[in-house]
Amino acid sequence: MGKTIIEKIIGEYSNKDVIAGDFVVAKVDVTAVQDGTGPLTIEEIKKIGLEQAKNPLRTILFIDHAAPSPRKELSNSHKIMREFAKKTGSILSEVGEGVCHQRLAEDYVNPGEILIGADSHTCTSGALGAFATGMGSTDVGIAIALGKVWLKIPETIKIIVNNEFQPGVYAKDLILHLIGLIGADGATYKALEFTGKTIKNMSMSNRFTLSNMAVEAGAKAGLIESDEITEKYLISRGRGEKFKKIKADNDAIYEKVIEIDASKLKPTISCPHTVDNTTTVDKLKDVKVDQVFIGTCTNGRIEDLRVAASILKGKKVNPGTRLLVVPASKNVFSQALKEELIDIFVEAGAVIMTPGCGPCVGVHCGILGDDEVCLATQNRNFQGRMGNPKGYIYLSSPATAAYSAITGYISDPRQVIKSVAV
Amino acid sequence: MIKKGKAWKFGNDISTDHIAPGRLFHLRSNLPEFAKHVLEDADSQFAKNMSLGDFIVAGSNFGLGSSREHAPQIIKIAGINAVMAKSFARIFFRNAINIGLPLVECNTDLINQGDELELNLENGVVKNLTQNSDIKITPLPDVMIKILNDGGLAKHIEKYGDFKLI
Numbered sequence A: 001m002g003k004t005i006i007e008k009i010i011g012e013y014s015n016k017d018v019i020a021g022d023f024v025v026a027k028v029d030v031t032a033v034q035d036g037t038g039p040l041t042i043e044e045i046k047k048i049g050l051e052q053a054k055n056p057l058r059t060i061l062f063i064d065h066a067a068p069s070p071r072k073e074l075s076n077s078h079k080i081m082r083e084f085a086k087k088t089g090s091i092l093s094e095v096g097e098g099v100c101h102q103r104l105a106e107d108y109v110n111p112g113e114i115l116i117g118a119d120s121h122t123c124t125s126g127a128l129g130a131f132a133t134g135m136g137s138t139d140v141g142i143a144i145a146l147g148k149v150w151l152k153i154p155e156t157i158k159i160i161v162n163n164e165f166q167p168g169v170y171a172k173d174l175i176l177h178l179i180g181l182i183g184a185d186g187a188t189y190k191a192l193e194f195t196g197k198t199i200k201n202m203s204m205s206n207r208f209t210l211s212n213m214a215v216e217a218g219a220k221a222g223l224i225e226s227d228e229i230t231e232k233y234l235i236s237r238g239r240g241e242k243f244k245k246i247k248a249d250n251d252a253i254y255e256k257v258i259e260i261d262a263s264k265l266k267p268t269i270s271c272p273h274t275v276d277n278t279t280t281v282d283k284l285k286d287v288k289v290d291q292v293f294i295g296t297c298t299n300g301r302i303e304d305l306r307v308a309a310s311i312l313k314g315k316k317v318n319p320g321t322r323l324l325v326v327p328a329s330k331n332v333f334s335q336a337l338k339e340e341l342i343d344i345f346v347e348a349g350a351v352i353m354t355p356g357c358g359p360c361v362g363v364h365c366g367i368l369g370d371d372e373v374c375l376a377t378q379n380r381n382f383q384g385r386m387g388n389p390k391g392y393i394y395l396s397s398p399a400t401a402a403y404s405a406i407t408g409y410i411s412d413p414r415q416v417i418k419s420v421a422v
Numbered sequence B: 001m002i003k004k005g006k007a008w009k010f011g012n013d014i015s016t017d018h019i020a021p022g023r024l025f026h027l028r029s030n031l032p033e034f035a036k037h038v039l040e041d042a043d044s045q046f047a048k049n050m051s052l053g054d055f056i057v058a059g060s061n062f063g064l065g066s067s068r069e070h071a072p073q074i075i076k077i078a079g080i081n082a083v084m085a086k087s088f089a090r091i092f093f094r095n096a097i098n099i100g101l102p103l104v105e106c107n108t109d110l111i112n113q114g115d116e117l118e119l120n121l122e123n124g125v126v127k128n129l130t131q132n133s134d135i136k137i138t139p140l141p142d143v144m145i146k147i148l149n150d151g152g153l154a155k156h157i158e159k160y161g162d163f164k165l166i
Helices: A005-014 A038-047 A072-088 A100-107 A120-128 A137-146 A171-182 A204-212 A228-236 A302-312 A330-338 A341-348 A398-407 B022-029 B031-035 B070-078 B090-098 B142-149 B153-160
Strands: A023-027 A030-034 A059-062 A091-093 A114-118 A131-134 A148-152 A156-162 A191-195 A221-224 A256-261 A268-270 A278-280 A291-295 A322-326 A373-376 A392-395 B002-009 B055-057 B082-085 B103-106 B116-120 B125-128 B133-138
Touching (some): A005 A131, A005 A221, A038 A072, A038 B022, A059 A100, A072 A091, A072 B022, A100 A120, A120 A131, A120 A204, A137 B153, A191 A204, A302 A330, A302 A398, A322 A341, A373 A398, B022 B031, B090 B103, B090 B142, B090 B153, B142 B153
Parallel strands (some): A030 A114, A059 A091, B002 B055
Antiparallel strands (some): A023 A148, B002 B116, B125 B133
């Protein structure tokens, strides 16, 4: 019987022929925590005498959510992570190195592997043809200590996307559209597999955007088969030898198949306070934005910054709007400096901040005031997400965000983007 | 074990940001203090008004969002007996069971704010004492029952030195 990507990967790691619905204990290749979840992870395994890392060189502790630290309590949490890394020989990703999901994809996760991370957007690495999923501190703590995790193999929903996007429409619009279609719990306990011509022609950057947001439909993973584009990406990151072809069988069994025509999509927006509360940009009139935020594990990559810079070049941010730009990693920041994108942002009136999560988690770097509106390229717009339950968050692509920063209102980027980018 | 308490009703899509807001990120290292703010962004008076042993009763997709285990932790520390909902988000579901907070999937439309409830996890029934009715529970998978019976995943691993679930 044919298998989905997730059945293949987990089957191999549990030495069993598995199908959706089975429970297994599987070995884990890569484990990760961040500064919001890591200290509790360490505390949990310390309590049971397991302060150890089974695979220290593939155990990474990321300081990205509150980095640099805005408070002494968080500085002390960071110290706990540094001490654990030192004691176990695990890897510490310091302040400024970037968001865990971007860093995991850049340097740590390979096709066919299993990544368990204490952050819900760990599913980002699914774009590499890996099984990557988010869990809590205890699950990840045990995975760090023993190199294992228990799993239920989920059923898979196949998302087939064909045709080309219109100019000004991107993977972000596609994933917001899909979440609007199936709902914030449309894939709960399930995996998503993205396929079709649009996906096969899509850059890794855009693929990461899709996989990153799988969890916003409730999914356990967002998988994409590995191909030449994946291999090229791995080569560019200096680990081409880790490439492995991972794809579903043609006769794999899916819970459901959803087909989307990419050419019919418009720039899409999630309105407050749920990601599935979507609409298209042309339907939003007179939504004034106080803050625009371009960055995060969803849309803080070099390709995203290039799109934003192409719109902001020679223009000024609206006087009534603040524009915050946060590269997803130091590598992205460095590349953006080389390409002089940062100059474009600064000259347009943007503020550039430390690579990391930026204001997305509501801890620092751009907390909203009462009744303020933010248009962000992040993945979540829950009430209170950006530090104030009285704030309003809309989600969009970097193109929509950049153009809206100029106009001061949520605006359609098709007015300025005339050519197709993949 | 039979647990009795009062129902506190919430709607659909109660996120981990409602339960354990990011603006209180610094309290993650002080869970008893964080617990005084549990669900603050969904109901600012909840933590003050609830009593030990009460139940949170919500609609669908409870606990969506972040993987922060602090969310079920502070619900448990606040003294909530169990969370009942029509459905739960996946990571929250695992986290709650891992830390020994019982979750009950059932038709919560049959419960009103303030109803007195009696939960019997062994026989899979919620009794609504106020309305004199029985509500059926969707059973947990065996793996999760084992974890819950051992007092959470860390205690399970401490007991056996490895996974003894499957």
